[in-house]
Structure formats: structure tokens, C-alpha cells
Amino acid sequence: MEHIELFFKSIFIDNMIFATFLGMCSYLAVSKKVSTAVGLGAAVIFVLAVTVPINWLLDQYLLKDGALVWLGEEYADYNLGFLSFILFIATIATMVQLVEIVVEKFSPSLYNSLGIFLPLIAVNCAILGGSLFMQSRDIPTLGLALNYGVSSGIGWFLAILAIAAIREKIRYSNVPAPLRGLGITFIITGLMAIGFMSFGGMLTGGDEKKPSLDSDPSNIGVKTEQIQNENTEETAPAVSVSEVSTLTKQ
Amino acid sequence: MGLLSKKDSRLILDPLADNNPITIQVLGICSALAITAQLKASIVMAVSVMVVLGVGNVVISLLRNVIPGKIRIIAQLIIVAALVIIVDQVLKAFAYELSKQLSVFIGLIITNCIIMGRFEAFALANKPWRSFLDGIGNAAGYGLILIIVGFFRELLGSGTLLGFKVLGDPIAKTGLYALGYENNGFMLLSPMALIVIGIIIWVQRSRNKELIEE
Numbered sequence: 001m002e003h004i005e006l007f008f009k010s011i012f013i014d015n016m017i018f019a020t021f022l023g024m025c026s027y028l029a030v031s032k033k034v035s036t037a038v039g040l041g042a043a044v045i046f047v048l049a050v051t052v053p054i055n056w057l058l059d060q061y062l063l064k065d066g067a068l069v070w071l072g073e074e075y076a077d078y079n080l081g082f083l084s085f086i087l088f089i090a091t092i093a094t095m096v097q098l099v100e101i102v103v104e105k106f107s108p109s110l111y112n113s114l115g116i117f118l119p120l121i122a123v124n125c126a127i128l129g130g131s132l133f134m135q136s137r138d139i140p141t142l143g144l145a146l147n148y149g150v151s152s153g154i155g156w157f158l159a160i161l162a163i164a165a166i167r168e169k170i171r172y173s174n175v176p177a178p179l180r181g182l183g184i185t186f187i188i189t190g191l192m193a194i195g196f197m198s199f200g201g202m203l204t205g206g207d208e209k210k211p212s213l214d215s216d217p218s219n220i221g222v223k224t225e226q227i228q229n230e231n232t233e234e235t236a237p238a239v240s241v242s243e244v245s246t247l248t249k250q
Numbered sequence: 251m252g253l254l255s256k257k258d259s260r261l262i263l264d265p266l267a268d269n270n271p272i273t274i275q276v277l278g279i280c281s282a283l284a285i286t287a288q289l290k291a292s293i294v295m296a297v298s299v300m301v302v303l304g305v306g307n308v309v310i311s312l313l314r315n316v317i318p319g320k321i322r323i324i325a326q327l328i329i330v331a332a333l334v335i336i337v338d339q340v341l342k343a344f345a346y347e348l349s350k351q352l353s354v355f356i357g358l359i360i361t362n363c364i365i366m367g368r369f370e371a372f373a374l375a376n377k378p379w380r381s382f383l384d385g386i387g388n389a390a391g392y393g394l395i396l397i398i399v400g401f402f403r404e405l406l407g408s409g410t411l412l413g414f415k416v417l418g419d420p421i422a423k424t425g426l427y428a429l430g431y432e433n434n435g436f437m438l439l440s441p442m443a444l445i446v447i448g449i450i451i452w453v454q455r456s457r458n459k460e461l462i463e464e
Contacts, residue, residue, distance in 0.1 A: 018440070018441070019440060020284055020440075021279065021280060021283040021284050021440065021443075021444075022280060022358070023280060024279040024280045024283070025276065025277060025278070025279060025280055025363040028276050028279065029276065082335055082338070082339060083335075084357075085331045085334055085335050085338070085357050085360060086328065086331040086332060086335060089327045089328070089331045089360055089361070090324070090327070090328065090331075093323065093324045093327055094324075097324075122323060122327070123323070123327070123361050123363065123366050124361065125280035125358050125361040125362070125363075127361070128357065128358060128360060128361045129280075129354065129358055129361075132354040132357050132358065133354060136353060136354055176452075177455075177462050178451075178452050178453075178454075178455035178456040178459075178461075178462055179448070179451070179452050179455070180462060182273070182276060182451055183448050183451040183452050183455065184448070185448075186444050186445070186447050186448035186451065187444070187445055187448035187449075189444050190441040190442065190443075190444035190445035190448065191441070191445075193440055193441035193444060194441045197439065197441065
């Protein structure tokens with residue numbers, strides 16, 4: 001169950017592009033054509049699926065407070081957390097290089113379709129962001145880390161695919177001259193992000209308030225009223241509160 | 251400017267307007283947008299990037315003849331990561347609350363495209379002093395946009411600037427709120443950052459027609 005929840009949460013609610021703006025540079029630069037966007041999106045899924053679990057292992061057995069305890073009791077006090085940036089980025093850079101070599105050797109056709117994008121990916125914020133969010137959200141198991149990598153990659157893939165398709169169509173529209181190209185892409189992405197915000201209630205909507213009401217049977221009549229009120233008035237603030245709380249959690 | 255030759259001062263002034271890293275070169279959008287809901291966070295982010303980019307550009311420029319071309323990306327990443335760790339530790343020591351709020355995004359300075367972009371495009375081919383100026387100039391252009399976005403989002407979203415209630419108190423209904431003004435909570439959400447930048451690009455390009463894309 002928690003796998004399914006994490007899966008949908010990372011694709012739709014915490015979408016890397018629309019909720020946290022990770023990987024915007026390549027998102028804007030490589031979204032002119034659908035075919036190249038698909039190539040880059042696939043490469044991002046692939047690299048996230050490899051690097052997030054590896055960095056999870058590093059975090060668990062090397063970086064966390066007390067993670068070195070497997071070396072012996074006297075190492076229990078060490079906290080190497082401050083090294084995580086340098087270690088994560090080194091892992092990502094080497095993994096990207098390694099993946100490039102392996103894929104070239106065993107699957108030349110895949111290499112040809114992904115090839116040019118792989119070096120670009122080492123400096124894609126989405127990849128490092130995936131690992132850092134994995135660390136700050138305390139993902140508990142290796143399986144969930146793998147799940148998180150794959151699903152946030154899929155979220156990124158969907159976002160770049162959608163914007164590439166829109167940009168192909170928008171070429172035939174009469175956009176005001178100063179907005180052409182970059183400007184309109186920003187605004188469309190903003191509108192898409194507003195659309196994606198509606199997924200916010202999918203898993204967590206009203207979680208904070210409902211349990212207290214459910215536990216008290218005398219509140220049943222009040223509950224429906226309150227839910228209606230929430231729907232009409234409080235939708236925007238409710239989302240912003242949850243966003244702030246995720247920000248502080250991180 | 252007495253201190254700087256004309257060519258050097260262009261290095262600083264160009265990125266502020268006509269060659270702005272965010273609105274023209276499309277670099278460094280990644281980690282920037284999420285933290286602009288407050289002016290204070292935007293300023294801290296701008297200063298952090300300026301430190302990392304200024305120092306990083308000098309280091310890369312000093313090492314430019316030593317780093318082998320094939321592994322330069324990894325070498326650059328390690329140098330940036332080291333600098334970012336220093337910035338992160340300093341923030342944790344002196345502004346703990348703020349560093350909690352910026353969280354992951356300080357770490358993401360490493361993969362901020364602006365940094366790698368300036369290393370590749372400038373520092374690898376120029377002397378340290380000029381690279382330093384280029385780094386400061388580009389970080390200033392980046393910071394300028396961050397501060398503009400942060401200013402509007404905080405002012406319209408929560409009615410404050412740097413935490414001061416400049417528009418009056420929304421609960422006690424003083425200042426503008428007495429006239430029935432309401433905060434636009436939507437400005438605090440992430441989509442509005444994109445739209446604000448879109449509008450900045452619109453304004454800039456309608457003032458300078460040469461920048462219009464076809």
C-alpha cells in the first residue's frame with residue numbers, strides 16, 4: 001500500500017517540475033520536439049532509478065547520524081551528513097559515466113537514442129534533487145527508494161512530454177512577439193502547475209482535520225458542514241499549508 | 251569606473267540586463283523558483299550563489315591548464331560541491347532557521363546550470379580576475395531576478411517585506427486591509443513563480459526588441 005501511495009504521490013502531487021521546479025533547465029532547453037523530449041525523459045527515469053537506491057545505501061550505511069555503527073561500537077557517534085553533497089554528486093557523475101559505457105556495450109540501439117542525453121543528465125538538478133529529497137524525507141527502505149526514483153522520473157517524463165507536445169502545437173498560434181519562445185513556455189508551465197495542484201487532495205486531502213472529527217461521533221452533522229466549507233473557502237490556503245509543511249519537513 | 255577598465259565593467263553590467271542568465275540565457279532556473287516565496291530567502295540564495303560562483307570561477311580559472319578535458323565535468327562538480335558544503339555549514343551555523351527553510355535547495359546550487367554554464371563558457375578560457383568579475387556579474391543578474399520575483403510574491407502573497415507588515419495588519423484590519431484589501435495567497439504557491447518570471451521576460455523583451463525570439 002505504501003508503495004502505491006508513494007508512487008502516485010511522487011508522480012502527481014510532488015511532481016518534480018510542477019511542485020519543486022527541479023530540472024527546469026533541460027526541461028526548457030530540450031522540450032522543442034516530442035521525440036527528443038521522450039529520449040531525455042527516458043534517460044532521466046533510468047538514471048534516477050539507478051542513483052536513488054545507491055545514494056540511499058550510502059546515506060544509510062555511511063552518512064547518517066550513527067550510520068557507521070556497523071564498523072564497531074566506537075564509530076556510533078560519527079555523523080558524516082555534511083559530506084552528502086559531495087558524495088551524492090560523485091556517485092551521480094560516476095554512475096552516469098558507467099551507465100553510458102555499459103549501455104553502449106550491451107545495447108547500441110538504446111545508446112543511440114539515449115546517448116547524447118546521458119552526459120547532460122549528470123548536471124540535471126532533478127537527479128541530485130531526487131537523492132536529496134530521498135535523504136530529507138527519510139525514505140525507510142531500499143524498495144521504497146527505488147520506487148521513489150522510478151516514480152519521480154516518470155513524473156518528470158510526463159511533464160516534459162506534455163510541454164513538448166504543447167510547444168509543437170503553439171507554433172501555429174499567434175503569440176505576442178515579446179512572449180514568443182521562452183516567455184510563453186514559462187506561463188504555460190505555470191498554468192500546467194496550477195492544473196497539477198488539483199491532484200493535491202488525491203492522497204492527503206483533509207488528513208489533518210478529518211481524524212479528530214471522525215473519532216468524535218457527536219460531530220457527524222458538523223463534519224459534513226465543515227467539509228463543505230472547506231471545499232468552498234479553504235481550498236487554496238489548505239494547499240499552501242501543506243506546501244509549507246513539506247518545505248519545513250525537508 | 252577607475253578601478254575597472256571598460257571591458258571589465260561590461261563583464262559585470264551585461265548579465266544584469268541584456269545577457270541576463272535567467273531571462274536570456276535560460277540558466278539556473280532549477281533551484282531558484284521554489285524559494286522565492288519570501289524576499290529574505292531570495293536574498294540569501296542570491297548571496298550564496300554569488301559566493302559559490304565568484305570563488306568557483308577563480309578556482310576553475312586557476313586550474314584551467316591542469317584539469318584534463320575528459321574529466322573536467324567531474325572535477326568541476328567536486329569543486330562546486332566543496333564550496334556549497336562550506337556555504338551550507340556557514341548557513342547552518344549562523345542562520346539555522348533559514349537554512350532549514352531553504353533545505354534541499356542550497357544543495358541544489360551544485361547542479362545550478364548557471365554555475366556549470368559559466369565554468370564551461372568563461373572560466374575555462376580566461377584569467378582569474380576576469381573570471382571573478384564574470385562570476386560576480388552573472389550571480390548578480392541571477393540575484394536581481396530572484397529578488398524581483400521574491401519582492402512581488404511576498405508583497406502580494408503575504409503583504410509583508412522581509413517579514414515587516416508593510417501593508418498593515420490583516421487580522422487587526424489596519425492599513426490597506428481596512429479598505430477591504432485581501433492577500434492573494436495564490437502568489438505563495440509555486441505556479442505563480444513561473445508566471446511572474448514569464449511576465450518579467452515579457453516586459454524585458456517588449457522594451458528591447460532585439461531580444462525577441464522567432
